[in-house]
Amino acid sequence: MTGFEECMLRCGSIFMDTVWLQGQLSHLVLLRKNPEWIQEFVEHPLVLPKLMAKERIIYWEKSFEQVQKEFIRLFKDDLLKEEIESIELVMYLRNAIAHSYVTRARSFILYRPSSRHNIESKLEKAFGLVSFEGQADPMIMKVDFSIEENYLAFFQVIKNLDETCLERLCNVVGIPHGRIR
Numbered sequence: 001m002t003g004f005e006e007c008m009l010r011c012g013s014i015f016m017d018t019v020w021l022q023g024q025l026s027h028l029v030l031l032r033k034n035p036e037w038i039q040e041f042v043e044h045p046l047v048l049p050k051l052m053a054k055e056r057i058i059y060w061e062k063s064f065e066q067v068q069k070e071f072i073r074l075f076k077d078d079l080l081k082e083e084i085e086s087i088e089l090v091m092y093l094r095n096a097i098a099h100s101y102v103t104r105a106r107s108f109i110l111y112r113p114s115s116r117h118n119i120e121s122k123l124e125k126a127f128g129l130v131s132f133e134g135q136a137d138p139m140i141m142k143v144d145f146s147i148e149e150n151y152l153a154f155f156q157v158i159k160n161l162d163e164t165c166l167e168r169l170c171n172v173v174g175i176p177h178g179r180i181r
Contacts, residue, residue: 003107010145108144
């Protein structure tokens with residue numbers, strides 16, 4: 001497998017993991033906002049409460065950023081600072097993958113964050129980037145998942161959110177984590 005193919009395969013894997021995480025965040029948001037659905041949701045694992053099914057479709061159409069902002073707002077008292085930072089990192093990475101420049105000539109993707117979001121300093125912190133003299137202005141990020149350590153580092157962030165943060169928050173809401181995984 002070429003470096004390009006490896007990077008694309010891993011970008012696809014990470015991107016779909018972010019879609020999966022967004023689904024979990026959406027379920028938790030819906031159940032936090034509508035606690036009256038919880039009993040039926042837990043007791044009937046093969047069928048969603050009718051109103052929840054309708055609302056869930058709306059959350060499928062929202063961006064990760066919209067869902068994560070609502071999630072953080074609703075669960076702010078239950079989230080650790082590091083967990084909020086990890087959720088934001090997942091959002092930035094998802095955007096980097098979705099809005100990147102891809103060419104088969106390279107084993108990496110390039111991403112230029114939208115200037116309207118003014119997030120360069122947040123990206124530098126989240127990705128551990130260091131400014132240097134002569135760098136592109138505006139900033140361009142190189143994401144290289146052909147390097148296994150890079151891929152595994154981000155995969156671990158997603159895994160930790162799922163297995164630690166979301167597991168705990170499911171207990172707070174009163175549902176089995178396996179029900180939304």
